[in-house]
Amino acid sequence: xxxxxxxxxxxxxxxxxxxxxxxxxxxxxxxxxxxxxxxxxxxxxxxxxxxxxxxxxxxxxxxxxxxxxxxxxxxxxxxxxxxxxxxxxxxxxxxxxxxxxxxxxxxxxxxxxxxxxxxxxxxxxxxxxxxxxxxxxxxxxxxxxxxxxxxxxxxxxxxxxxxxxxxxxxxxxxxxxxxxxxxxxxxxxxxxxxxxxxxxxxxxxxxxxxxxxxxxxxxxxxxxxxxxxxxxxxxxxxxxxxxxxxxxxxxxxxxxxxxxxxxxxxxxxxxxxxxxxxxxxxxxxxxxxxxxxxxxxxxxxxxxxxxxxxxxxxxxxxxxxxxxxxxxxxx
Amino acid sequence: xxxxxxxxxxxxxxxxxxxxxxxxxxxxxxxxxxxxxxxxxxxxxxxxxxxxxxxxxxxxxxxxxxxxxxxxxxxxxxxxxxxxxxxxxxxxxxxxxxxxxxxxxxxxxxxxxxxxxxxxxxxxxxxxxxxxxxxxxxxxxxxxxxxxxxxxxxxxxxxxxxxxxxxxxxxxxxxxxxxxxxxxxxxxxxxxxxxxxxxxxxxxxxxxxxxxxxxxxxxxxxxxxxxxxxxxxxxxxxxxxxxxxxxxxxxxxxxxx
Numbered sequence: 001x002x003x004x005x006x007x008x009x010x011x012x013x014x015x016x017x018x019x020x021x022x023x024x025x026x027x028x029x030x031x032x033x034x035x036x037x038x039x040x041x042x043x044x045x046x047x048x049x050x051x052x053x054x055x056x057x058x059x060x061x062x063x064x065x066x067x068x069x070x071x072x073x074x075x076x077x078x079x080x081x082x083x084x085x086x087x088x089x090x091x092x093x094x095x096x097x098x099x100x101x102x103x104x105x106x107x108x109x110x111x112x113x114x115x116x117x118x119x120x121x122x123x124x125x126x127x128x129x130x131x132x133x134x135x136x137x138x139x140x141x142x143x144x145x146x147x148x149x150x151x152x153x154x155x156x157x158x159x160x161x162x163x164x165x166x167x168x169x170x171x172x173x174x175x176x177x178x179x180x181x182x183x184x185x186x187x188x189x190x191x192x193x194x195x196x197x198x199x200x201x202x203x204x205x206x207x208x209x210x211x212x213x214x215x216x217x218x219x220x221x222x223x224x225x226x227x228x229x230x231x232x233x234x235x236x237x238x239x240x241x242x243x244x245x246x247x248x249x250x251x252x253x254x255x256x257x258x259x260x261x262x263x264x265x266x267x268x269x270x271x272x273x274x275x276x277x278x279x280x281x282x283x284x285x286x287x288x289x290x291x292x293x294x295x296x297x298x299x300x301x302x303x304x305x306x307x308x309x310x311x312x313x314x315x316x317x318x319x320x321x322x323x324x325x326x327x328x329x330x331x
Numbered sequence: 332x333x334x335x336x337x338x339x340x341x342x343x344x345x346x347x348x349x350x351x352x353x354x355x356x357x358x359x360x361x362x363x364x365x366x367x368x369x370x371x372x373x374x375x376x377x378x379x380x381x382x383x384x385x386x387x388x389x390x391x392x393x394x395x396x397x398x399x400x401x402x403x404x405x406x407x408x409x410x411x412x413x414x415x416x417x418x419x420x421x422x423x424x425x426x427x428x429x430x431x432x433x434x435x436x437x438x439x440x441x442x443x444x445x446x447x448x449x450x451x452x453x454x455x456x457x458x459x460x461x462x463x464x465x466x467x468x469x470x471x472x473x474x475x476x477x478x479x480x481x482x483x484x485x486x487x488x489x490x491x492x493x494x495x496x497x498x499x500x501x502x503x504x505x506x507x508x509x510x511x512x513x514x515x516x517x518x519x520x521x522x523x524x525x526x527x528x529x530x531x532x533x534x535x536x537x538x539x540x541x542x543x544x545x546x547x548x549x550x551x552x553x554x555x556x557x558x559x560x561x562x563x564x565x566x567x568x569x570x571x572x573x574x575x576x577x578x579x580x581x582x583x584x585x586x587x588x
Contacts (some may be wrong), residue, residue, distance in 0.1 A: 074419030213433035215420040219413050220471070223380050224478060225406025225434030270421045 006274030009267030013281035020285050021052045024292035033298075047183045053194070054185050055291045056284040058246040059256050060197030063283020064204055065239040066257030067264065067276050071211045072232055073129070077144050077322060079257035080243040081314075084124045084151035086252035089244045090177055091154040092120020094161035097173060107169050110186040110248055118244035124150050125240050179253035179307030181291050186249075193249050196242035197280055203238060204276020207231070211272040253307060255314020256283050256290075262321060286310075333393025333408070334358055335484055335515045340378055340385035349374045349539040356517055358482070360531035361510045363547065364519040365560070370537040372519035373414065376486045379517060380411040392484065406435035410478040411486040416471035418459045424470045425455040431478035438480045445473035448505040450498050465493040472502055482513040490518070491525055503529050523564065523575040527551055535559050551575055 025048050028036050039045055066079040073083075080086050093108075096116035100108050108116075128150050132143030162173055204211065213226050221228050246253070260283035261275070267282070268274040290309045297304050337354040349371045356362040364372045377383040378390045381397040389396040392408055400408070410431070418427055428442040446452050449469040454462070459470060472490050479485055485506070491499045506529065510516045517534075520526055526533070530547035542559060543550055550556065556575055557564035563581050566573035 071420060209430075209433040212420070212422070212426075213430045215418055215422075216430060217413065217415075217417040219377065219380075219382050219411070220416060222382055222402065223406065223409070223411040223413075224431055224474070225403040227402045265421065270423075270426065 006268045006271070006278075009264070009269075010274060010278050010281065012267055013264065013278050013285060017056065017281055017285035017288060020289035020292055021056070024048060024052050024055075024288055024295070027292075029296045029298070050185055050190070051181045051183060051291055052288055054181050054190055054249060055287040057190060057193040057197050058181075058250045058253060059260070059283035059285070059287025060280040061193060061200060061242045061246045061283070062253065062257035062287070063260030063264070064197060064200035064276050064280040065243055066283070067261040067272065067279035068200065068204060068211065068235050068239055069257070070261055071215055071272055072235055073132075073138055073143055074215055075138075075143055076262070077258065077318070078147075079255065079261075080121075080239065081151070081252065081254045081256075082144060082258055082318070083128050083147035084149075084154055085121045085128075085240060085243050086247055086254075087151040087154035087158070088124025089117040089121040089247035090252045091157045091161070092116035092118070092123075092244070093248065094158040094173060094177075095120075097169065098161045098164045101164075101166055101169060110182075110189045113248040114189070114192070114245055117248045118241050120154070121244040121247065122237060122240035124154060125236055129236070176251040178305050179251045179310065181250060181306055189245070189249050193245050196245050197284070200238060200242050201277040201280040203235070204279075205273055207235070208271060208273030208276060211235075211276070212270075251307065253287065254311040255318060256287050256310055258321070259314055259317045260286055262317075333482075335379060336391050337375075337378070337388075338391055339388035340390050341387045342374060342378065342383055342385045344374070347371075347374075347539060349378075351375060351536065351539070351541040354534065354541055354544055356515050356534070357532060358515045359510055359513050361506065361516040361518060361529050362532040362534050363526040363530035364517060364534045364536055365521075365523075365526060365556075366536040366542070367560075371539045372536050373488055374539075375534075375536060376411065376488050376517060376519055379484060380409050380486055381405050382411075403435045406478060407438075407480055407483070409484040409486065410475040412468070412471045412475045412488060412490040414489045414492070416467050422459050423456050424451060424459055424462065424466075424473075427459045427470050428473045428477050431474040431476075435478065437477055438483075440476050440479065442473075442477050445476040446470075448476055448501070449473045450501050463493070465495060465498070468493055469498060469502065476505065476509075479509065479514065481509075483515075485509060485514050485516045487516070487518045489520060491520065491522060499525060500528075523551075523556070523577055527566075527569065527574045528571060548572070 026037060026039055030036050062080060069078040070076055093113045093116055096108055128146045131146035132139055134142060162170060210226050210231055213221050213224050214231060218228060261279045263282040264275050264278035268278045291306055294304050294306055294309050335356050337351055339353050342349045364375060366372055378385060379397060381400060384398045397405060425442055425446060428445050446455055449472050451469055468490055475485060506516055518529055533547045533550035534544045535542035553564040553566045553575060563578045564575050565578045566575050
């Protein structure tokens with residue numbers, strides 16, 4: 001019975017992704033307000049195609065990582081952004097940029113950013129998980145509070161680092177720090193991000209039953225045979241590194257990792273085996289859709305940055321989830 | 332079936348020391364743990380489940396230290412119901428029962444049969460979070476039944492505390508069936524009537540030490556039980572023998588203003 005629902009839900013998520021991609025590829029509002037249909041080909045077609053690929057890969061990582069973190073941390077409000085993981089990754093990149101400038105080296109390229117990004121991401125997650133524990137057990141609310149604090153401190157540190165940069169190097173970082181889809185992404189980084197999305201979705205499908213059991217209390221999870229320490233450590237690392245790759249590619253994109261798992265749960269149910277791949281598909285669809293939506297909104301100062309779209313829509317979704325699910329999750 | 336043996340494990344948590352000495356609960360029999368709050372009943376069960384690692388000594392199952400077994404292997408040998416079951420995801424009752432097989436595979440009792448054994452087959456599709464405390468405890472018992480293999484160890488920590496008498500009776504019957512099939516069953520409880528209905532043996536634990544271990548017919552006799560618990564205990568005659576109950580009248584009189 002559940003496999004039928006899972007297959008149906010996954011299909012719906014993939015159709016939504018295809019629809020969002022079609023809109024982004026084929027329909028655009030031009031600067032004078034006219035709607036232009038059709039695929040242009042050439043350089044512009046390449047740009048649209050790479051935007052779809054980047055958004056799908058990054059959204060896939062964030063959606064899958066969001067589901068995995070929500071299960072491991074027993075918290076429906078967990079996501080890479082809410083837990084300060086994307087913020088930490090941003091700080092890692094900004095600090096690396098400052099160090100490179102101080103050393104007189106060239107600004108780090110997109111691939112070189114992955115390492116400091118990963119250090120920042122995993123470091124932030126380690127601090128948040130450590131702060132969010134009480135009496136050895138994870139405290140759901142304390143965890144989110146710790147994530148907000150760490151995220152805010154990370155944003156502050158990033159701003160400090162940014163102001164330490166020589167003026168000619170600031171521009172690049174400033175656009176990137178609010179989340180954006182690069183029109184000419186580094187191919188290797190894009191491939192790494194796509195691989196990370198597939199790897200997380202695959203890990204979820206393989207480890208899904210264990211991930212489900214990890215939502216029991218510590219003693220219960222261990223008594224049904226879960227090696228909790230190892231499961232948490234390996235998946236935290238995987239989520240941290242995968243998120244770091246998306247941050248190096250797109251900057252810290254807000255709330256996709258929070259909203260996508262809840263969409264996926266609505267489609268396939270609470271089981272992680274289908275849930276993690278579905279969350280990846282939903283995250284991909286949401287980010288491609290947000291990028292497509294952005295092309296249609298011009299408030300007079302050019303197109304809105306992607307980060308603004310996901311932050312506003314995702315923030316509203318966060319508040320709705322806070323009211324709705326907090327009541328139903330904690331028995 | 333392999334025998335469970337407390338080989339003088341010693342565990343210190345904060346200021347509390349648990350040192351029960353050597354205790355061998357019998358396979359095929361239900362051992363009921365009785366004693367005051369904070370006396371060590373839960374610690375005794377956590378040690379047998381491999382959830383706590385003793386500083387010295389060990390709890391062994393078939394000659395192997397439980398805490399050193401690989402988690403899935405241990406889960407096939409020992410199933411446990413904790414005092415307050417928790418599930419932090421929107422699973423249904425049946426899905427929660429199925430989690431018993433998440434890492435170790437299922438025993439011979441299917442998830443549906445396990446849910447029927449605790450009288451909840453009609454509630455299989457209800458979200459766990461929306462169930463009452465008693466129902467959640469029964470779901471946790473069903474999960475342990477689903478995980479349990481004949482001849483294995485079954486640990487129940489206050490698993491009946493919020494369960495109504497008729498349902499408690501059917502769970503008692505289901506537990507006894509498993510004991511008869513060779514399971515080593517340990518039940519921690521405060522409920523003397525339940526203890527009378529369930530126990531083959533009794534294990535008195537207080538202050539982290541074993542006060543007594545022996546056949547229930549001796550230890551649950553009103554005079555012996557009353558002396559251990561420090562209250563007057565009476566016994567009514569039930570179908571399976573005497574049913575103990577604490578008679579609190581003296582206490583109430585002594586403590587009334």
